[in-house]
Amino acid sequence: MHESILYRQRMSAGRTLTAMILLLAGRVATPDAQAHGVHAERIEGGQGLRVVFEDGAPMAGAKVKVFAPDAPEKPWQEGMTDQDGRFLFFPSKTGVWRMVVDDGMGHAVAREVDIDEHGHAHMDDDHHHHHHHGPSAIIAGLGFIFGIFGLWALFRRRPARPQA
Amino acid sequence: MHISDGILSTPILIGGACVAAAGVAQGLRKIEDNDIPKTALLTAAFFVASLVHVRIGPTSAHLILNGMAGILLGWAAFPALLIGLLFQALLFGHGGISVLGVNTVAIAVPAVGAGLMFRRMVHRETSPRRIALMAGLGAGLCIAATALFSAAVLALSGRAWLRTAWVLLVAHVFVMAGEAVLAYFIAAYLLRVRPALLLGRPLAA
Numbered sequence: 117m118h119e120s121i122l123y124r125q126r127m128s129a130g131r132t133l134t135a136m137i138l139l140l141a142g143r144v145a146t147p148d149a150q151a152h153g154v155h156a157e158r159i160e161g162g163q164g165l166r167v168v169f170e171d172g173a174p175m176a177g178a179k180v181k182v183f184a185p186d187a188p189e190k191p192w193q194e195g196m197t198d199q200d201g202r203f204l205f206f207p208s209k210t211g212v213w214r215m216v217v218d219d220g221m222g223h224a225v226a227r228e229v230d231i232d233e234h235g236h237a238h239m240d241d242d243h244h245h246h247h248h249h250g251p252s253a254i255i256a257g258l259g260f261i262f263g264i265f266g267l268w269a270l271f272r273r274r275p276a277r278p279q280a
Numbered sequence: 281m282h283i284s285d286g287i288l289s290t291p292i293l294i295g296g297a298c299v300a301a302a303g304v305a306q307g308l309r310k311i312e313d314n315d316i317p318k319t320a321l322l323t324a325a326f327f328v329a330s331l332v333h334v335r336i337g338p339t340s341a342h343l344i345l346n347g348m349a350g351i352l353l354g355w356a357a358f359p360a361l362l363i364g365l366l367f368q369a370l371l372f373g374h375g376g377i378s379v380l381g382v383n384t385v386a387i388a389v390p391a392v393g394a395g396l397m398f399r400r401m402v403h404r405e406t407s408p409r410r411i412a413l414m415a416g417l418g419a420g421l422c423i424a425a426t427a428l429f430s431a432a433v434l435a436l437s438g439r440a441w442l443r444t445a446w447v448l449l450v451a452h453v454f455v456m457a458g459e460a461v462l463a464y465f466i467a468a469y470l471l472r473v474r475p476a477l478l479l480g481r482p483l484a485a
Contacts, residue, residue, distance in 0.1 A: 222283035265320030
């Protein structure tokens with residue numbers, strides 16, 4: 117009884133040793149075939165956006181969804197803007213790619229980038245989406261508002277004042 | 281607190297537009313001739329206030345002034361805020377045209393609520409200090425209610441309600457405090473120069 121336990125232990129120790137030797141041999145013989153081997157190379161470029169609020173503050177940590185040209189429903193990639201409100205991705209084919217950036221608080225921007233057959237990117241017009249908040253817009257808005265209320269007051273008051 | 285175009289689902293946009301239309305109709309019915317200049321002034325103030333920004337960490341919040349509008353205008357805040365939002369969308373790109381109804385509801389419902397609450401609380405109050413404090417409290421709570429309302433609308437289009445509400449509330453803590461202080465001073469000033477504008481009656485009976 118006692119001996120058979122010892123024997124079994126020795127057998128199992130022998131099997132473990134054999135397995136370790138085989139594993140080691142495999143490692144040395146085929147370094148490239150390792151499941152955990154990772155290689156990194158430097159890349160540059162990509163397509164992307166920088167998103168800022170109208171006061172110039174970057175929209176940091178906002179959720180980004182990228183939609184491939186042939187699949188407008190299901191996101192092809194999801195990510196997040198960095199501290200400076202930037203996000204980059206790498207289109208894998210030609211066509212119009214759509215990026216949607218959403219800060220989760222009701223602010224969102226959607227932009228499209230068109231990749232042509234030469235790999236060149238064409239972004240939809242920046243001026244289209246940019247609003248000027250200069251003094252002229254403020255003055256224009258105030259003018260409209262007071263104008264509307266002025267006309268409203270004029271038309272409301274008129275019939276209600278029969279002169280004696 | 282402007283929700284942008286393309287975030288909400290169509291039924292919510294339509295629902296928001298319907299509620300906003302009802303609120304605006306009620307506001308137009310309630311408004312009196314003599315209130316029109318006051319309404320114009322608050323619309324203008326609301327329109328410009330959105331350009332005053334408060335930055336907290338990664339978020340960016342701006343003054344809203346809807347509480348003040350509700351306290352001074354009551355139901356007339358509905359058409360006033362709609363017009364203000366329309367020009368913010370057209371000229372500044374805040375929010376958008378398709379979300380105009382929803383944004384109006386999210387901003388005007390708390391405003392009218394704050395206004396009605398304020399009127400009820402100061403019904404027989406004669407202490408200018410206490411009235412001004414209530415105006416400040418009303419304006420502050422109005423921002424919190426607006427944040428919760430916006431979060432609820434976003435949640436109806438599939439967002440996590442609690443998280444969105446929390447983020448919006450935290451982002452608006454300083455706006456809340458700022459508007460409460462501002463409303464306190466505006467109310468205190470109006471009580472000195474023209475109490476009827478704030479209370480709809482003279483200060484002392």
